[in-house]
Amino acid sequence: MSVPLLEVEGLRTHFFTKAGVVKAVDDVSFTVSKGEVLGLVGESGSGKTMIGYSIMGLIDPPGRIVSGRIVLGGRDLRALSPEALRQLRGNRIAMIFQDPMMTLNPVLRIDVQMVETILAHESLPRAAAMERSRAALVRVGIPSPDERLSAYPHQFSGGMRQRVAIAIALLNNPDLIIADEPTTALDVTIQGQILYEMQKLTRETGAAMIWVTHDLAVVAGLADRVCVMYAGRIVEEGTVADVIERPVHPYTQGLLDSVPSRTARGVRLKPIQGMAPSLADLPLGCAFRDRCGRSIDACLGAPETRMVGDLSRGRAVRCHNPLPPVAVLE
Amino acid sequence: MNTVIAPALGLALAVDECTDPILELRGATKRFVRPLDAAARLANALGGSAKEEVVHAVDAVDLAIDPGEVVGLVGESGCGKSTLGRLAVGLLGLTSGQRWWRGRPLTALKPAAARAQQLKMQMIFQDPYASLNPRLRVMDIVGEAPLAHRLIGRKQQVEYVGLQLNRVGLDPTLMRRFPHQFSGGQRARIGIARALAVKPEFLVCDESMAALDVSIQAQVLNLFMDLRATLDLTYLFISHDLGVVEHISDRVMVMYLGRIVESGPTEALFTKPNHPYTMALLAEVGKVVPGKRAFIPIRGEVPSPLSPPGGCHFHPRCPYVMPVCHDVVPPLVAIAPGRRSACHLNAEATPR
């Protein structure tokens, strides 16, 4: 594999609240290469969105990146000035949010928002910026783009709004797109349309993508590699085929067993017992311990990330007693 | 609306083949009128011609559910699933049509008898966060209705609520807590306990899973299946999530813009969908199988229920659309034993 486009190493993003320190992201490392789609899955509240926000430099107090490196195309993002980071955002990196209104301004016409986004990063004649905006709407499959350009966000359906938000995110051909559950709130047929557009766009532009989702079926069909998160940490990482067909972390296994479509109709599911711990009050050792059917004495100590099986495939697990069949290399 | 009603081909077959349904809706229709806002009224006073908007949320739906059956109801947002669920349990009145309970029209009952029947049908709501009164303790959330309907006395409340909580897998010692002190999955259980506390026979579960994590959702799904077996419950199960519906339902109904477009036994419907909309919907249900797949979208937006397209509501998005689809409403007709579909293709060519 070539030099990765994005390298996140030992990232810790904590929130210092009255109730204690919330370790939203706790020692997270991963890489994304050019043209690659990385799926980020895990339970609600496990820190997926905060990883995206950390990369984008959007963490606000009481939150803070406590330690770690975020390197994009050789540049350390944490060392950049706020102004330089702002230049990078919406230009080299773009984030698509679950709620498109995080991107869209309700009181501005679509064309104004799009043209501003382009001109903020590039000096271009207005007409050229307008033409590029129009092309971006066409690219995400919005019919009659000329009329749509002069509309306001509220005049669009939810699916259309999300497509406009995607079009804006892609305006400056970013190298990296962070998509935070952009289809979760949409109807299935509309979700299909958006997945189709995103797949096409990344193929065409070679952009790398981090796709955050709850939906294992979407990850299975879209991503090259997956990181599975639990309580602020990546507990398993590998190719989609490895992680989904041969999960080694008990949490991943539990997650897969919980999906109804994987089991026969009417058969009892095998859910994970209990619920996720509070991030402000994590148990010592492995955070999954209380819910885990494979826990052993060693689990009272925090597990380190270990590589599993074929190293070249970047397979890793953070568990004292991972599942067979793949042998663990120390 | 300017649609022509199709010749009453399907009408003789209109009611599902169930022999002795517990609940039945015949020609159930619900229209909502959105009143004019102040600005529109003012404009009208000045000679404008703004009209009230009418939503056909549920349009002549026939539904019959057998005792012990689990019927899944799927369809896109705004197609009328929750409205149909509310009509079924009587939380909303029908604009037109009839409701039958165990072979008798509910309108024929005296008020007291109707109230007693009413308790037999309960709804479990979409959002476990919004549907529990934050100011009430669990004890009162669950105990309120049984007390009000004199199923129990005050003295029995603690014991009775404890029993209900046990049944849904919650620790009865927590009954003095408030809803915000529970997780999403626990709150879903409280909502279920509240519905079960009045000893219902028929439950409408409206997307009670949507707000839950997959691992918690699986716990609640198991609970639903256990309760069905132990309490002999009948369910109408409403969800966006086709995987969940496939897992739990005996029979599935597919809804599009207020109408049932297809219904049939779960397995048959999922393996061989008949209606083009069902096909589109199922094509999008990803299986958790690795390997990049090409997402093939169905074109077009979900149309506004305020001005649904004429003829077959699905025709602007349908890959097989024919001239007849623009003007004529396709009737919901039997296409195989236990299966119905509302598509003109079924009249066009014989079996597909």
Ligand SMILES: Nc1ncnc2c1ncn2[C@@H]1O[C@H](COP(=O)(O)OP(=O)(O)OP(=O)(O)O)[C@@H](O)[C@H]1O
């Ligand atoms: N401003 C804040 N103050 C305190 N804690 C916060 C704050 N913002 C986020 N958190 C905590 O950080 C943790 C991670 O949140 P994050 O939004 O990243 O989760 P997520 O994995 O994206 O969940 P979901 O799937 O529900 O979107 C959560 O436990 C959350 O409560």
Ligand SMILES: Nc1ncnc2c1ncn2[C@@H]1O[C@H](COP(=O)(O)OP(=O)(O)OP(=O)(O)O)[C@@H](O)[C@H]1O
């Ligand atoms: N009380 C009401 N007044 C006016 N319109 C209503 C009312 N309740 C529902 N509607 C409309 O009726 C239609 C059907 O709504 P309903 O809530 O039944 O849809 P649904 O299929 O349950 O959607 P979802 O999947 O989003 O829950 C929608 O267009 C909705 O806006």
Ligand code: SF4
């Ligand atoms: S009736 Fe016509 S438009 Fe409707 S689904 Fe069938 S073929 Fe498509």
Ligand SMILES: [Mg+2]
């Ligand atoms: Mg999130």
Ligand SMILES: [Mg+2]
């Ligand atoms: Mg609903």
